[in-house]
Amino acid sequence: MITITRLWIADKLPAWIFLAGLLSIWQLIVVQGWVASYLLPSPLQIFYTTLELWPDIFVATLSTAQSILWGLGLSLIIGVTSALIFFSIPIARRAILPFCIFFQTVPIIAIAPLLVIWFGYGQPTVNASAFIVSLFPILANTLTGLQETDPQLKELFRLYKPSRWQLVFKLQIPSAIPYIITGIKISAGLAVVGAIVGEFIAGGGLGSLIDAARTQQRVDLVFSGVFMSSALALSLVYTINLITGLLFRHRPYLRNQ
Amino acid sequence: MPSIEVQQLEKSFSSNAQALFAGLSFTVDSDECLCLLGPSGCGKTTLLRLLMGLEKPSRGTIKMDPALDAEMSYVFQEPRLVPWRTCLENVLLPLELTAQNNPAARHRAIELLQNIGLSDRLEHFPDQLSGGMQMRVALARALITQPKMILLDEPFAALDERTRFHMQDLLLEFKARLQLQYVFVTHSISEAVYISDRILLLDNRGAARDIRSLSFSERNQSVKLTPAFNAIVSEYSSLFSEMEDSMKKADAGQSKL
Numbered sequence: 001m002i003t004i005t006r007l008w009i010a011d012k013l014p015a016w017i018f019l020a021g022l023l024s025i026w027q028l029i030v031v032q033g034w035v036a037s038y039l040l041p042s043p044l045q046i047f048y049t050t051l052e053l054w055p056d057i058f059v060a061t062l063s064t065a066q067s068i069l070w071g072l073g074l075s076l077i078i079g080v081t082s083a084l085i086f087f088s089i090p091i092a093r094r095a096i097l098p099f100c101i102f103f104q105t106v107p108i109i110a111i112a113p114l115l116v117i118w119f120g121y122g123q124p125t126v127n128a129s130a131f132i133v134s135l136f137p138i139l140a141n142t143l144t145g146l147q148e149t150d151p152q153l154k155e156l157f158r159l160y161k162p163s164r165w166q167l168v169f170k171l172q173i174p175s176a177i178p179y180i181i182t183g184i185k186i187s188a189g190l191a192v193v194g195a196i197v198g199e200f201i202a203g204g205g206l207g208s209l210i211d212a213a214r215t216q217q218r219v220d221l222v223f224s225g226v227f228m229s230s231a232l233a234l235s236l237v238y239t240i241n242l243i244t245g246l247l248f249r250h251r252p253y254l255r256n257q
Numbered sequence: 258m259p260s261i262e263v264q265q266l267e268k269s270f271s272s273n274a275q276a277l278f279a280g281l282s283f284t285v286d287s288d289e290c291l292c293l294l295g296p297s298g299c300g301k302t303t304l305l306r307l308l309m310g311l312e313k314p315s316r317g318t319i320k321m322d323p324a325l326d327a328e329m330s331y332v333f334q335e336p337r338l339v340p341w342r343t344c345l346e347n348v349l350l351p352l353e354l355t356a357q358n359n360p361a362a363r364h365r366a367i368e369l370l371q372n373i374g375l376s377d378r379l380e381h382f383p384d385q386l387s388g389g390m391q392m393r394v395a396l397a398r399a400l401i402t403q404p405k406m407i408l409l410d411e412p413f414a415a416l417d418e419r420t421r422f423h424m425q426d427l428l429l430e431f432k433a434r435l436q437l438q439y440v441f442v443t444h445s446i447s448e449a450v451y452i453s454d455r456i457l458l459l460d461n462r463g464a465a466r467d468i469r470s471l472s473f474s475e476r477n478q479s480v481k482l483t484p485a486f487n488a489i490v491s492e493y494s495s496l497f498s499e500m501e502d503s504m505k506k507a508d509a510g511q512s513k514l
Contacts, residue, residue, distance in 0.1 A: 155311065156337045159330075160354035170353070174341050253341040253382060 041220035046227070049220040057209065061228045064205035067123060067195040068188075068236065071130025075187055078131075079138030080180060086139075087146040087172070088164075104136045108194055112201040121202050129198030134187035141183030145176025177254045181244050188240060192233040206232075260325055260406065260438060261285040261308065265317035268303055268463075276315060277303060277463040285440070285455070287322065290432060292449040293442045294493070295459035295466075296500055301442040302334065304463065305410050308440060325406045325438075330399035332409040336391035338383040338398075344370060345379040348397045355402070362401070369397045373427060389420040396424070400431065407439045413448070422478055425452050429476055446493045450486060451476065458496065461504045467496065 023043045029035050030042035037045065050057060086093035112129055119125040149172050157171050199207020206225045213221035248255040262284045269276040277300040285291050293301045306312045307319060309331045321329075330351075338347045348366040352358040370376055373393045383391055392412055399407055409428075413421045429452060431437050443449050449456050450471060458467040471489065473480050480486050 152337055153339060157354065160351050162354045166354055251341050253384070
């Protein structure tokens with residue numbers, strides 16, 4: 001255990017030292033007055049602002065986190081299900097998938113006003129925005145995983161004349177799991193973007209906190225919001241790693257791909 | 258009634274390619290273990306796949322004893338273990354797919370793995386095993402369904418000599434103990450002579466060049482040192498080099514054109 005801790009420190013130490021150096025230089029630049037503090041507040045000032053307004057920031061972060069989880073959760077359920085449908089019904093795939101890809105090219109910022117019209121101001125629109133941007137990577141990755149099932153293993157299974165469901169559950173879904181995990185990780189980052197963009201337009205959460213701080217020229221608060229959203233994204237990826245690690249702790253092959 | 262009856266067999270993979278086997282006919286008696294021997298590219302694997310029903314003949318018929326038909330197993334050239342399943346789960350896979358997985362079967366699988374010297378590897382994953390161990394698991398997987406006939410496609414080709422000899426003896430042991438019949442593909446002449454009752458030598462077009470029965474009073478590795486054994490091996494060796502010469506001549510003739 002001690003050696004593992006040591007290795008971990010040896011591995012991460014350079015990054016921490018670099019970060020400390022970067023923050024010190026930033027602090028120095030602002031304190032020395034080389035850059036106006038109303039354009040670039042110092043790290044310490046951002047920290048104090050965050051502490052001071054913590055109740056508001058915390059509530060905003062929680063609301064954004066909720067929307068991200070809603071969007072990502074829906075994407076996972078609907079993405080995996082539709083991938084399974086597209087996989088088992090090729091005609092559905094050929095009919096619908098091109099439009100999914102087309103839909104994917106429409107920027108979320110252009111759709112967001114429509115979402116406001118449909119769902120109104122507030123969280124449902126934000127949830128929908130997070131869902132829309134995070135759906136496609138999960139769907140596409142799952143579909144790829146299902147399609148890239150090793151043909152040699154498929155031939156092996158065929159020897160025993162499996163039912164369609166046996167093929168799906170014992171071969172194709174396990175083959176797709178590493179792909180699904182990758183898809184979730186890509187989608188997690190996008191869901192954060194989708195939620196913040198949704199909040200810019202529909203209000204609530206870190207998005208509107210950042211937007212309001214901007215109109216009030218509170219650059220320190222803008223930074224606060226920015227850092228909180230990346231903290232959110234990071235902890236989300238970390239949580240996903242933790243969950244998949246736990247879920248497949250006895251199946252290293254499925255999580256290590 | 259013979260176990261396998263092949264008549265006027267031909268197989269071509271595309272309409273313009275020359276057909277393999279050129280009307281090959283042979284039978285395998287109900288107590289015989291057959292070896293398919295021949296230079297690489299002569300269609301040994303294709304013939305085995307035809308016998309298993311993994312390919313369909315272009316012409317001719319393959320008749321299996323109906324009592325055998327449902328109780329055949331196949332061992333591929335490579336282990337083809339399912340990477341996210343443990344050794345034991347890999348062995349149990351055929352039973353799971355045919356809904357015969359029960360505590361008794363599990364017990365039998367453990368016994369089988371003990372028999373092939375993997376009792377301490379039950380919970381290991383394929384990537385934690387050496388190539389020889391993986392092949393042994395594949396053999397156990399083929400045996401778990403208690404087949405009467407097993408088709409093996411160069412299963413020991415990638416193994417080191419010691420392991421190969423051990424596996425050969427294991428196969429002979431199973432043959433004696435379980436009244437197991439097999440068709441074995443190999444390009445090793447001494448392996449073919451050692452483990453089979455009968456050899457079908459195929460030429461470079463897959464036509465039968467020589468079919469002969471072998472009998473040794475006792476089969477253990479020391480048989481390989483007897484003059485009788487070596488006489489057969491050297492005879493096949495000269496047949497082999499003769500075939501290779503004629504192949505080279507044919508190639509040279511084609512390149513002139």
